[in-house]
Amino acid sequence: MKKSPVFTAFLLVLGCMCCSIATNWIMIPNGLAAPGITGISMTVEHFTGINYALIYYAITILILVVTYLTLGKRDASNIIILSLLYPMVLWVLSFIDVQIIFEEKLIALGAFGVLYGVGIGIPYRIGFSYGGDDTVAKILKKTILRATEFKKIYYFEEALILLFMTLAFSLDQLAYAFAGQLIYVNSMNYVVFNLGPKLYDVQMIGKDMEKIEDFVINTIHKSVTIYHDAVGGYSGEPKIQMSCVCNSREYVRLREFIRNGSFDCFIKVIPLVHVFGQNKDFHRLDDENIE
Incomplete structure (x- = not known):
């Protein structure tokens, strides 16, 4: 917003x-x-x-x-x-x-x-x-x-x-x-x-990911990147990998949604320094930083 x-x-x-x-x-x-x-x-x-x-x-x-x-x-x-x-x-x-x-x-x-x-x-x-x-x-x-x-x-x-x-x-x-x-x-x-919201790259890997995708897009209003050709190294089974960038408050909501829904997925959370894009939490690519 x-x-x-x-x-x-x-x-x-x-x-x-x-x-x-x-x-x-x-x-x-x-x-x-x-x-x-x-x-x-x-x-x-x-x-x-x-x-x-x-x-x-x-x-x-x-x-x-x-x-x-x-x-x-x-x-x-x-x-x-x-x-x-x-x-x-x-x-x-x-x-x-x-x-x-x-x-x-x-x-x-x-x-x-x-x-x-x-x-x-x-x-x-x-x-x-x-x-x-x-x-x-x-x-x-x-x-x-x-x-x-x-x-x-x-x-x-x-x-x-x-x-x-x-x-x-x-x-x-x-x-x-x-x-x-x-x-x-x-x-x-x-x-x-640094003063704005802390951003995280949340990477999720699992099988049935449609509800998680819908939550990311329609509830916390963030874009999501989906990879359909992921393969579990241990099980050898096909997986779906999703990645989204969200702030700390949105990450907590996403984590709670996954936990309450008992989704079987692997989650990796990576803190980010700078993110450029059109979302209100991101910086513009054409900004000139003088640090």
């Missing part, structure tokens, strides 16, 4: 709030800096005096237009909402005078990195993107750096941004910015790939 539009909107606003609070209330009051589009915007603000959130707005709109022209309507549609929503939230919160100041900069850095990474990961997990430097890396890969690995383009891009930021920030601030990026990227990847 797909998430309702109201819940999706809530998650998008929550992600924007996390990133904005991390930036306005933790990063800036503690004298830290961030790479990426935020770092570019704050560097430009240093020389122009224009609020960095407005500069961020202009840059993301430019990225949105270029994305539409180079990557197409689908990629542009994934970033258009956050390209408009996040800079607005960032700008509004910049006028709310809240300062979360830590005695130790490393603690401030950790708090910023975790909160910022969560804020990026929440929308990314449900198929949306902020249209930041990761999108620029996608554009570069499709247009002029096709033979280069995506993550290499991304890290090179970040190195150029840090070099540009030397015009406005000290080397200490840039070092903290680099460390903060490592924290928030890992935090983001945890939200995207």
Whole structure:
């Protein structure tokens, strides 16, 4: 079942709030800096005096237009909402005078990195993107750096941004910015790939498997792959092998159904790291992971 539009909107606003609070209330009051589009915007603000959130707005709109022209309507549609929503939230919160100041900069850095990474990961997990430097890396890969690995383009891009930021920030601030990026990227990847439901490959081998097949498809609403040519190595008898990917709650229901029905079958359960597909619990194959 797909998430309702109201819940999706809530998650998008929550992600924007996390990133904005991390930036306005933790990063800036503690004298830290961030790479990426935020770092570019704050560097430009240093020389122009224009609020960095407005500069961020202009840059993301430019990225949105270029994305539409180079990557197409689908990629542009994934970033258009956050390209408009996040800079607005960032700008509004910049006028709310809240300062979360830590005695130790490393603690401030950790708090910023975790909160910022969560804020990026929440929308990314449900198929949306902020249209930041990761999108620029996608554009570069499709247009002029096709033979280069995506993550290499991304890290090179970040190195150029840090070099540009030397015009406005000290080397200490840039070092903290680099460390903060490592924290928030890992935090983001945890939200995207580990925080969701644990998935299992459930493999079942037996003879009369029609009821189990019906339960998987029509009750827990998962697809199932069926192999009719399996042979029991011990008995030499023909068997039917079925395999399905389900989350932990669905696996428990399937196990209880098999137990209560006294089905004579062999079951093997394998925990999975990543699964790509169309189901709501799976990731999309075209997602670019930067871990």
